[in-house]
Amino acid sequence: MKFIIMRRELASYFATPLAYVFILIFLVLANLLTFFLGGFFERGQADLAPFFGYHPWLYLFLIPAVSMGLWAEERKSGSIELLMTQPVTLWDAVLGKFFAAWLFTALALALTFPLWITVNYLGSPDNGAIIAAYVGSLMLAGGYLAIGSCMSALTRSQVVAFILAFVACCAFLLIGFIPSLATELPGWAQTVVQGIASLSFLTHFDSIAKGVIDVRDLLYFAMLIGFFLLATSIALDVRKAD
């Protein structure tokens, strides 16, 4: 059931220009950031750090666009009633849709492979670290998408879903900066601040982006995704028909 729903959802991305526009913008922005802001050539290092370093910020704008329609559109067109009266569980639908969006993002990410070829042509990078960073980026995208799915489940307007997802993801990013702003605080408050910051995407993404895969970071993303998908299904269950 999850697979059937996922397949339909994935196909629906490509039924509209949204998919192509998204992939195009993603690729253009990813490359611009890498080469201009990231100083890919000037650094003189054969790695993709400038590429992956911008992913949290790139996703902040682009992922909510992928997730905004997941449930808001179903509500708006009324097709949620059709879907929920088929013999499928709510969880099947939530997972199926989430994986469709994730797979779509994975495809966009995979299309950045020319960069990987470039860096291998120019030098001899640590390809293990690059693969690790791709995995990390995918997990990061999953986290954003799960939040976006939850926000989409709260409303019937895609615009509102986009804004809610943007703000929520922004919050999850920015709490990572609190410790650097709060160096004057007493010790116990530092601990609290560190605790909050450890919930941030940045804290967990930075080391993966450098090619260090820590099970705890992967676990963080897995739990974040699980939590927000659960929240999605609760939001849907409470106000399916609204």
Next chain:
Amino acid sequence: MIKTEHLSKRYNTLTAVDDVSFQVNAGEVLGFLGPNGAGKTTTMRMLAGFVTPTSGTASICGHDIETDPIAAKSSLGYLPEGAPTYGEMTVRGFLDFIADLRRLEGARRTARLDYVIARLQLERVLEQTVDTLSKGFRRRVGLAQAIVHDPPVLILDEPTDGLDPNQKHEVRQLIDEMARDKIIIISTHILEEVAAVCTRAIIIARGRLVADDTPVGLAGRSRYHNAVSLQLEKTDQLAAFRTAIAALPAVAGVEISEREARLTALPRGGAPILTAVSELAAREGLKLKELHLESGRLDEVFRTITA
């Protein structure tokens, strides 16, 4: 069999459905009637498992809608109000998707898909996206979706809404055809439809079940039940004849339409008055254009019950 017991749905202060209990058996076509906002759609949504009841229970073919929802939904074909579908999908893609969800496989899948496509005349639009279809075609796609797995129970929310008279006739024929071995619930506010396809009608007003009867039984509650309607050739005899008819002991009242030269005699307590009225008309030497016996007016019953 569909069974509901004390089914209720409350939204904050609003009670959409209030203590509704009924039972429908195989072979019955149940018409759900009621003014807009009376709770028809909410009741159907609860049966289809889309809205969770606040209190009370309902079961479909013995499967409780809350404790065993997948089994209940599997025995059900449901056409939601407005026949929503996925607009960007082609008709074929959409029906394939539903067939997948309904776990139709192999030869049966092919046979069922062929059947619904032929029965609802969708061949012409199979490769078109649903968004590009007319309202009538969209409704038919919705119906195809509801019956593709040949469910024992069908719940159709306004299946003929937005269809032209030919399409309405088609859909009614389809319902008639399926009625033999299925339980069908349809909601409508077209009263002639109830008389045409339903074996039983339930009227809901302000969330409460206010009538549960056969269409004939409902018509029998009308003050026009057994009324006699006469149309005269000329209006000049109208006034005199009115007095004569009103004097008959079995006649409760007389209604007149000057424009049509029509006169309707209402019976006292629904007792037959046709003989008395026609004999009187013969004695008075009336030139009649038309004389007929009314079986009762559903719209009038509907208005009386739901007002």
